[in-house]
Amino acid sequence: MEIAMDEARLAAFMEEEFPQVAGDFVIESVGEELIVRLKVGELHLRPGGTVSGPTMFALADVSVWLAILSRIGPVALAVTTGASIDFMRKPAAGRDLIARARLLKLGRVLAVGDVLIFSEGEAAPVARSSMTYSIPPKG
Template sequence: MQLTPIMDPQALNRFLEADFPQLHTDGKVFEVMEVGPGTVVMRLMPNERHLRPGGTISGPTLFALADVGAWCAVLAHIGPVALAVTTNLNINFLRKPEPGPLSCTCRVLKLGKRLAVVEASIFDENDDDLVAHATATYSIPPR
């Protein structure tokens, strides 16, 4: 399946700022870095709010990164449809990420008229270790 994106990183970041401003309540920590055929790479620059006791990035923060990154992968290929919503997300936490930048590589596995399925792999940018893996399903509203 060869998918052609219709939104680039700048368009996705503008959309997030305009339609999902609460994502940046504590400063801009999420940013779409790359868009390709069937893929999106999102970066997280965590701050104190994203840390948990034990000196690691919290599970809810990793979940949010997977969800927002996968949602952006869908939007990159269908356009700015704010009401495409998560219907399921399963995540496996594989190792403890140290505080610092994370990268989430998302790959669209299926893009239908009503549903999209995306795989999200979260890496620690400082050592390229896979820290979490998720699969997500999104409901796409009728046009």
């Protein structure tokens, strides 16, 4: 399936539709997999100085949402209907998180994506997530 929205269009759409968190994420590339950077700041840390689970969940969720939009175009109301996340290791302190999202299925009404999350510069993932989205009917 061809790309409907590139990095710039996705970033502009995110600013327009989801400005509350748009500044936290940088869309680095769109292709077979979509790569998103979370700019980790103090707000994202839990006691002990590591990135919180809810922050990693948000990165996974936003990454799959953007991967879907990159294929179907600007559909703000595509929503998460199922999610799971496995936290595999502690993220490296002081480093951004990088999500690598790919779509496993993109149907008319459902999309399923998989995400690996890495600490910047590390080879082993810190988390893995599976997300299912409902795509609203056209029209």
